[in-house]
Amino acid sequence: MATTHWELYDAIVIGAGIQGCFTAYHFTKNKRKVLLLEQFFLPHSRGSSHGHSRITRRAYPQDFYTKMMEECYEIWAQLENESGTKLYRQTGLLILGRKEEAEFRTTQDNLSKHGVEHKYFNWEEMKRRFPNIQLPPGHGGIWESSGGVLCADKALKALQDLIRQLGGVIHDGEKVTEIKPGFPVTVTTTTRTYQAKSLVITAGPWTNQLLLPLGIQLPLQTLRINVCYWKEKVPGSYGENFPCFVVVFPDLIPHHIYGLPAGEYPGLVKICYHYGNKADPDERDCPSASPDVADVRILSGFVRDCLPGLQPQPAIMECCMYTNTPDKNFILDRHPKHANIVIGAGFSGHGFKLSPVVGKVLYELSVESTPSYDLTPFRIRRFKHQDKASL
Numbered sequence: 518m519a520t521t522h523w524e525l526y527d528a529i530v531i532g533a534g535i536q537g538c539f540t541a542y543h544f545t546k547n548k549r550k551v552l553l554l555e556q557f558f559l560p561h562s563r564g565s566s567h568g569h570s571r572i573t574r575r576a577y578p579q580d581f582y583t584k585m586m587e588e589c590y591e592i593w594a595q596l597e598n599e600s601g602t603k604l605y606r607q608t609g610l611l612i613l614g615r616k617e618e619a620e621f622r623t624t625q626d627n628l629s630k631h632g633v634e635h636k637y638f639n640w641e642e643m644k645r646r647f648p649n650i651q652l653p654p655g656h657g658g659i660w661e662s663s664g665g666v667l668c669a670d671k672a673l674k675a676l677q678d679l680i681r682q683l684g685g686v687i688h689d690g691e692k693v694t695e696i697k698p699g700f701p702v703t704v705t706t707t708t709r710t711y712q713a714k715s716l717v718i719t720a721g722p723w724t725n726q727l728l729l730p731l732g733i734q735l736p737l738q739t740l741r742i743n744v745c746y747w748k749e750k751v752p753g754s755y756g757e758n759f760p761c762f763v764v765v766f767p768d769l770i771p772h773h774i775y776g777l778p779a780g781e782y783p784g785l786v787k788i789c790y791h792y793g794n795k796a797d798p799d800e801r802d803c804p805s806a807s808p809d810v811a812d813v814r815i816l817s818g819f820v821r822d823c824l825p826g827l828q829p830q831p832a833i834m835e836c837c838m839y840t841n842t843p844d845k846n847f848i849l850d851r852h853p854k855h856a857n858i859v860i861g862a863g864f865s866g867h868g869f870k871l872s873p874v875v876g877k878v879l880y881e882l883s884v885e886s887t888p889s890y891d892l893t894p895f896r897i898r899r900f901k902h903q904d905k906a907s908l
């Protein structure tokens with residue numbers, strides 16, 4: 518039976534992925550008592566935040582993300598200083614596509630509007646500057662020099678160390694099994710019961726499991742993503758001087774493809790498809806899940822046609838989870854009935870870079886201070902008319 522722990526925390530945060538860690542970090546920075554609960558022993562690779570690398574960039578078609586990235590870059594640098602760990606490598610980033618295409622053009626306009634340094638390279642310029650990328654005719658690239666790679670595993674470790682140093686408490690290997698709303702909110706895990714003034718749920722693909730007994734279901738789709746690594750034919754050709762890239766070819770490929778330079782595994786370039794197979798996070802690796810590999814076929818075709826210096830079959834395949842919302846924008850909001858329960862979910866495969874501001878906003882919602890950003894695009898009520906939602 519779970520024993521009761523009689524300390525009243527300012528907040529309990531459920532889930533020690535990047536969003537829960539950054540939320541707990543902001544609580545400790547503001548001298549609040551926080552308890553971060555994680556179902557698995559840390560570190561683990563069963564959610565969405567593990568692995569060596571993630572892309573960071575300001576290049577977005579939505580200007581609210583570009584605006585948030587300004588402060589994200591500052592907080593990432595602050596975290597590097599406080600932890601003495603290098604977490605960001607500036608490689609530059611290319612958005613590859615056609616000028617006539619809406620998302621490509623909006624991204625370029627958005628970078629101009631926010632004064633972010635960038636350039637457009639047409640097909641000939643791309644061929645000259647990046648001879649190991651072969652674009653289809655009529656395609657070009659937007660170059661954003663501040664794009665780069667974030668070290669994901671190192672960031673999680675740095676945050677968890679700082680949370681503890683600043684007086685926060687992290688309990689791993691403790692799965693939350695029951696939440697009793699109210700003031701205080703009572704949270705029971707596989708070993709103990711705790712109480713807090715507020716609760717933040719950042720449970721990644723497990724979010725709806727925790728929300729079901731709290732009377733809501735969000736329209737979240739959990740996807741299993743194949744993380745593929747492709748071998749250089751000539752060692753070093755897609756390494757040190759190669760940028761991150763995002764491929765926006767809606768006429769040719771339904772979802773984005775993205776890549777990061779070789780480095781994580783020597784001689785292997787990480788290239789993934791921004792879509793996968795529907796999967797329950799608890800059954801992600803069951804043989805019965807028998808994943809369809811349409812994504813790998815699409816990636817192989819892209820590598821063969823556009824990155825001729827790579828072997829067109831993956832050398833390594835790993836696994837990660839996405840939790841997608843219908844519009845691919847995040848959910849950052851309070852529970853509709855319980856104001857001291859805050860939800861951060863639906864990061865739709867692009868939430869890592871934005872986690873410093875996500876954590877700040879979730880902290881602000883929990884302590885009832887005015888959020889630093891307009892949260893309209895992230896509200897739960899935008900799903901009022903969705904089939905899968907029960908709000």
Ligand SMILES: Cc1cc2nc3c(=O)[nH]c(=O)nc-3n(C[C@H](O)[C@H](O)[C@H](O)COP(=O)(O)OP(=O)(O)OC[C@H]3O[C@@H](n4cnc5c(N)ncnc54)[C@H](O)[C@@H]3O)c2cc1C
Nearest residue numbers: 532534535536556564565566572693721837864868869870
């Ligand atoms: C292959 C891949 C590539 C990506 N690339 C990029 C990129 O280039 N750039 C970018 O910005 N983003 C990228 N992302 C997205 C980014 O990694 C995610 O948006 C982010 O990691 C989501 O973090 P999270 O904290 O919400 O979820 P998670 O990391 O899944 O964390 C949730 C945590 O909650 C815990 N939990 C759940 N239920 C319970 C419970 N009952 N009790 C206790 N603990 C519980 C889980 O165990 C887990 O640790 C990528 C994601 C993937 C999968």
Ligand SMILES: O=C(O)[C@@H]1CCCCN1
Nearest residue numbers: 572763773775791866867
């Ligand atoms: O967030 C990112 O930057 C990457 C590349 C684009 C698709 C989503 N994941």
